[in-house]
Amino acid sequence: MGSLQEHSAESFFNLSQHHHRCQIGRNKTSKTRKKTCRRKAAKAWVIPYTTLYHQLTPGRKTCREAKQEYQRLSVSQESSPAAWAISQAELGFPVTRPQIKEFVLKVLAAQSDTRGLQEVD
Structure with missing residues (x-):
């Protein structure tokens, strides 16, 4: 019904402002009050x-x-290996892992990175 993706950027901005209005006049050290408002x-x-919480936490990546x-x-x-693989597949020669x-x-070796790749299942 109301997921975050359904709201526009403008409505999220309004939500953020609503959160900040809740903080006005409150003790900034009170974590319980912040949690209640959020x-x-x-x-x-x-x-x-x-x-x-994660959207409003500053500095969070x-x-x-x-x-x-x-x-x-x-x-x-x-994008280079991806484009190469796609073009090979379009020519009728799909590439293997x-x-x-x-x-x-080879791309990594060209930039002097000689470490191997991790195995992914």
Whole structure:
């Protein structure tokens, strides 16, 4: 019914402002009051409390942002093997996982990254 994805960015901004209005005039050190206000806002907007909490926590990274520093290939470098695999499949020669792995290892070797790849099942 009312998931966070169904609300527009503007309505989420209004939700955020609602949360901040709850904070005005309250003791900023009282965690229970903050939780109560966030819970009321989450209930009013029919979204999980944890979703609202994580959206309003400053400095918190998304999963994608947190994992970005561990990426060994840039976004453009990731698209290169993908485009190669798609073009090979369109030509009637679908590639296998070992071929993709070999291609990626060559890209990594070109940037002086000689570590192997982790096995993924």
